[in-house]
Amino acid sequence: MQIPIYLDYMATTPVDPRVKDAMLACLTLDGNFGNAASKTHSYGWRAEEAISNARQQLADLIHANARSILWVSGATEANNLAIKGAAHFYSRKGRHIITCKTEHKAVLDVCKFLESNGYEVSYLDVDKKGFINIDQLSRNLRSDTVLVSLMQVNNEIGVIQDIKKIAHLVHEKGALLHVDGAQSVGKIEVDVNELEIDYLSISAHKMYGPKGIGALYIRQQPRARLEPLIHGGGHEQGLRAGTLPTHQIVGFGEAARIAKREMQEDIKRIQQLRDKLWEGIKQLPQVKLNGDSIKRIAHNLNVSFAGVEGESLLMGLRDIAVSSGSACTSASIEPSHVLRALGVEDELAHSSIRFSLGKFTTDAEIDYAIQHIVSVVHRLRAMSPLWKI
Amino acid sequence: MQYNKSILHYFHESAHVGEFSVNEENIVTGHAGTVTIGEQVQLQLKIKDNVIIAAKFKAYGSVVTVAVMAYLTAWLENKTLDEAKQLSVSQVMEVLLIPETKRHCALLGYEALATLLDAVKS
Numbered sequence A: 001m002q003i004p005i006y007l008d009y010m011a012t013t014p015v016d017p018r019v020k021d022a023m024l025a026c027l028t029l030d031g032n033f034g035n036a037a038s039k040t041h042s043y044g045w046r047a048e049e050a051i052s053n054a055r056q057q058l059a060d061l062i063h064a065n066a067r068s069i070l071w072v073s074g075a076t077e078a079n080n081l082a083i084k085g086a087a088h089f090y091s092r093k094g095r096h097i098i099t100c101k102t103e104h105k106a107v108l109d110v111c112k113f114l115e116s117n118g119y120e121v122s123y124l125d126v127d128k129k130g131f132i133n134i135d136q137l138s139r140n141l142r143s144d145t146v147l148v149s150l151m152q153v154n155n156e157i158g159v160i161q162d163i164k165k166i167a168h169l170v171h172e173k174g175a176l177l178h179v180d181g182a183q184s185v186g187k188i189e190v191d192v193n194e195l196e197i198d199y200l201s202i203s204a205h206k207m208y209g210p211k212g213i214g215a216l217y218i219r220q221q222p223r224a225r226l227e228p229l230i231h232g233g234g235h236e237q238g239l240r241a242g243t244l245p246t247h248q249i250v251g252f253g254e255a256a257r258i259a260k261r262e263m264q265e266d267i268k269r270i271q272q273l274r275d276k277l278w279e280g281i282k283q284l285p286q287v288k289l290n291g292d293s294i295k296r297i298a299h300n301l302n303v304s305f306a307g308v309e310g311e312s313l314l315m316g317l318r319d320i321a322v323s324s325g326s327a328c329t330s331a332s333i334e335p336s337h338v339l340r341a342l343g344v345e346d347e348l349a350h351s352s353i354r355f356s357l358g359k360f361t362t363d364a365e366i367d368y369a370i371q372h373i374v375s376v377v378h379r380l381r382a383m384s385p386l387w388k389i
Numbered sequence B: 001m002q003y004n005k006s007i008l009h010y011f012h013e014s015a016h017v018g019e020f021s022v023n024e025e026n027i028v029t030g031h032a033g034t035v036t037i038g039e040q041v042q043l044q045l046k047i048k049d050n051v052i053i054a055a056k057f058k059a060y061g062s063v064v065t066v067a068v069m070a071y072l073t074a075w076l077e078n079k080t081l082d083e084a085k086q087l088s089v090s091q092v093m094e095v096l097l098i099p100e101t102k103r104h105c106a107l108l109g110y111e112a113l114a115t116l117l118d119a120v121k122s
Helices: A017-024 A042-061 A075-089 A105-115 A134-140 A163-172 A246-281 A310-316 A337-342 A346-350 A363-383 B005-012 B063-076 B081-085 B089-096 B100-121
Strands: A069-072 A096-100 A120-124 A145-151 A176-180 A199-203 A214-218 A287-289 A300-305 A352-356 B027-034 B039-048 B051-060
Touching: A017 A246, A042 A069, A042 A246, A069 A075, A075 A105, A075 A145, A075 A176, A075 A199, A075 A214, A096 A105, A105 A120, A105 A145, A120 A134, A134 A163, A145 A163, A163 A176, A246 A300, A246 A363, A310 A352, A310 A363, A310 B005, A310 B063, A337 A346, A346 A352, A363 B051, B005 B063, B005 B089, B027 B100, B039 B063, B039 B100, B051 B063, B051 B081, B063 B089, B063 B100, B081 B100, B089 B100
Parallel strands: A096 A120, A096 A145, A145 A176, A176 A199
Antiparallel strands: A069 A214, A199 A214, A287 A300, A300 A352, B027 B039, B039 B051
8 A cells, every 4th residue: 555545536647557558659769659740651650540549539438529539738728728719719709608616727717818808707606516507507698608618527526517408508598518527538428419518628637648638529510619729730620739749649548448448347446435435534523525425426525624724634634645625726725716616614615625536546545544534633623722522 | 835844743743732631730821823813722831840840732723833832842841931931933933944924823832832921920
């Protein structure tokens, strides 16, 4: 058992060893190192073929056509491209965008940027369980709304939005739907056709692929359009310039292939371990699960521990690697904007921990984690002049 | 935030955590901080013949706050009251290498000691 025990899979995942092997084969002189844009020799053709295979592998995972997959550097870039790209392309139709207060900063900051450039953005609320109110969405959709951007699975509380219902409403009102799928693809079944998604952001490093590569799914029928962000060379049908990193893409493709085959099995096992962890934590008095307990991915727990100060709790839990708030905001001392939107008061929000499990989490690790968490919380509560036994 | 070894050592130190029993004699108590500011500490000293023979603390607060209290109680044991009065915030900041942004945590411990020493005087 490796200490600290890694329980932060929603921050990032280690690559699957098979992904590593696939990537290593694309680096050195004796491997598939060529530039896929080199049309005149076999080094280029081989790279292009490997990338084409990977495109198909990812497309298969989300039940899409390979032509609809665009390679980008990560889900952050995918979000930027989808939101800015669609907003600019459709600006003659309107300049109104709808998103939600619980979105990742990679969406919220993009929206803020567009607001400072003449766009109007409406931020939907969520209820106490973390779900969007469909009526509120309906009331906010206008004739000049061009895009709605919503995450399928929340990165802090793991709650799953009803994308199909949302898409139906969005299309009825003549707008397009962007879904940030960074925490859903590879963790739950995602069928872009069934869900009628127009743009879907996908992150490799959240599904045992490498960091530094992602994809944007763009609907072909009917065609969703975009203005590119990165120019210079016409790659990816002119939508995203830059030499394609064969090793990254091949790694991503392999991760997608593995997910297609093993995800359902992994989910069963991870769910059992997650439920065991929750049963263990529940031994403690005054702990609270944040977010809906049912429409939630199997990998996630987000728990508030009353009576312990947040930073001390996090540092006290030295034998497990977890996060308080999202990975991107763990540097800041603001309470989580997601928990705030759920109505969790600031002090309790500060004392909240996100536990996220993955395919390499073991039973022994969960047993150890339970014992460690209970012991640390006991210690901190006993130490506190405010905690009454 | 990544803290240095000194702070982490004292943060994990449990030797002086707790409080004296209500029946224990020669105990003086000092408090500082409030729930509103998110940090609260309690310092207790057992004093005999002007010597601090035992020290205990309770703390609700950040890592540095807890570390400061653990350091204080360890340092105060076996000091005379006169020696205790010489303790400065700078000493605490220097020994624990507390970043300037966390000075308020050192001040909290210092304040608890100061209120306690005032109580002893009277």
